[in-house]
Amino acid sequence: MITSKNPYNGEEIAQIKEFDQADINKALDLADNTFKTWRETSYKHRSELMMKAAEELKENKQEYARMITLEMGKPISQSISEIEKCAWVCEYYAENAEKHLENEIIETDADTSYVSYEPIGVVLAVMPWNYPFWQVFRFAAPALMAGNIGVLKHASNVMQSAENIQKVFERAGFPKGCFQNLPISSSKVEGILRDKRVKAATLTGSKPAGSSVASIAGEEIKKTVLELGGSNALVIFKDANIEEAVKTCVQARFQNTGQSCIAGKRLIVHEDIADSFIKKFKEQVSELKSGDPSEEDTFIGVLSREDLAEDLEKQVNDSVEQGAKIVLGGKRKGTYFEPTIISNVTKEMPIFKEETFGPAISITTFKDDEEAVSLVNYSDFGLGVSIFTEDVGRAKRLVPMFDDGAVFVNELVKSDPRLPFGGTKISGYGRELSAHGIREFVNRKTVYFNSYW
Incomplete structure (x- = not known):
């Protein structure tokens, strides 16, 4: 049975x-x-x-x-x-x-x-x-x-x-x-x-x-x-519309309680706007309602199994031991995992290198376009990437540089019957x-x- x-x-x-x-x-x-x-x-x-x-x-x-x-x-x-x-x-x-x-x-x-x-x-x-x-x-x-x-x-x-x-x-x-x-x-x-x-x-x-x-x-x-699966990056360039980018990134990471292959799992933010972006991002994530999945106003439910919550907990804790900082959340109770934001993340940490299947997101900063592309492509996954910029020329120039199967500009990666869906690498x-x-x-x-x- x-x-x-x-x-x-x-x-x-x-x-x-x-x-x-x-x-x-x-x-x-x-x-x-x-x-x-x-x-x-x-x-x-x-x-x-x-x-x-x-x-x-x-x-x-x-x-x-x-x-x-x-x-x-x-x-x-x-x-x-x-x-x-x-x-x-x-x-x-x-x-x-x-x-x-x-x-x-x-x-x-x-x-x-x-x-x-x-x-x-x-x-x-x-x-x-x-x-x-x-x-x-x-x-x-x-x-x-x-x-x-x-x-x-x-x-x-x-x-x-x-x-x-x-x-x-x-x-x-x-x-x-x-x-x-x-x-x-x-x-x-x-x-x-x-x-x-x-x-x-x-x-x-x-x-x-x-x-x-x-x-x-x-x-x-x-x-x-x-x-x-994937470990999609959300890349926030210096000229991005921060208000709209924050709103989109919250949806990209936390819908379905973060249990999505195409969720944005790695926030890669230009160092000049990192503080203001993180502040606004934390405010919106803090407002997400957790609770009984059967209630209509619940946005964050539970993970599908407790072992999955335990896996996420280990990825977060191991990354913190390596120098990452918890901005919000980080705690687990049974199958429930708090919406979690972690900053000071380097590319060698588990929460950056591995796929995180749950409501936790890492934040890494970058100095220029070249470094942003390098951080995105460092992943063994290649499902999709979202970039946020008001510079159309930059977006068009960068699109071919990403290894992923999809690039979404000023939008979260999503599947659409009209568009092909799939990835590269693992x-x-x-x-x-x-x-x-x-x-x-x-x-x-x-x-x-x-x-x-």
């Missing part, structure tokens, strides 16, 4: 029976057989069903959001926003998938030559708990619209949300087997990934998990897309969302016609 517990009060929510090998085989048989017919359906039909999925999400967002909050502690207002964003990605691909996958005509010596984009089959999605709906839907919406089939191995602490996701597609009228949740432990992932009925895999999670899945898939010569490879994302799990088929008549 897989046990689900409320991280806010420790109460058991449910126990879910884990699939055995017979259950897994039955699910993969259904997925494989469904693909044979689903791949032949029209974009119009798929679009109608995907629109119904969006309607289902919007109509029952309270039901789905409540379970997110109960299972992993996300403040309820943010859980509702997550469900609404899932509806958006469903609508986006319902409206744009056919255009993204239309034949690409290429002029050659042939009478006609083009590239077609065709589905590949059953795709395994291994997903994390921090955005239990969004991480799945940003894979599922394009995958199903491309004609593929999805099977989900979700994090063990959000198994009821996983069941709810399957319910969304069933309620929308998708054929049985188009999308299935597999309630299994991580130990069963390898067998599924090696199964010939599974053609590819996508994973969002930690570096060890990504490395394991990529290694197995590599042995089987199967395509993978990996999104493995943040992973491949892209999700937009036309780039839907083309990750397709056969790019070259077609060449010559006539002899």
Whole structure:
């Protein structure tokens, strides 16, 4: 049995029976057989069903959001926003998938030559708990619209949300087997990934998990897309609009109680404005309401598990021992960790070098543009960076210098169905969302016609 517990009060929510090998085989048989017919359906039909999925999400967002909050502690207002964003990605691909996958005509010596984009089959999605709906839907919406089939191995602490996701597609009228949740432990992932009925895999999670899945898939010569977290920098240049930058940076670090791969985790501030920026930043962070995640005005909830809070506590304490200074917070009680600001941080400290998954942010100062870029790129991660400046010329000049998969100017890094999402270095490879994302799990088929008549 897989046990689900409320991280806010420790109460058991449910126990879910884990699939055995017979259950897994039955699910993969259904997925494989469904693909044979689903791949032949029209974009119009798929679009109608995907629109119904969006309607289902919007109509029952309270039901789905409540379970997110109960299972992993996300403040309820943010859980509702997550469900609404899932509806958006469903609508986006319902409206744009056919255009993204239309034949690409290429002029050659042939009478006609083009590239077609065709589905590949059953795709395994291994997903994390921090955005239990969004991480799945940003894979599922394009995958199903491309004609593929999805099977989900979700994090063990959000198994009821996983069941709810399957319910969304069933309620929308998708054929049985188009999308299935597999309630299994991580130990069963390898067998599924090696199964010939599974053609590819996508994973969002930690570096060890990504490395394991990529290694197995590599042995089987199967395509993978990996999104493995980040340590995004928020770079505040001397000419930045401080009021707006502070407001944006508070959201960038502390939404979802800091449990986000694309959260801004390293504040890198020009030394001439550091004192005034930190003062205003501390004031706004101090005003964030902590409390029961089920209450609408709560902004800071709890971490999803106590061991995660303990990990963050160690990163903070170890950095302080090396000379960092706590400006605000720094204390833990069970799964709750205070919103925390730490200054005097150097690039060798854990809170700078490692990914911090919770409501704590480091502050490092810089003297010039070159040093700012160097500090950003020093990280082993490469998911995204936000820069704040009023100088458009500077922004355009610096964008190519960052190693990350995304650069946002005067805005927090965020995922948008219209834009490709993904990282570099140990943040992973491949892209999700937009036309780039839907083309990750397709056969790019070259077609060449010559006539002899």
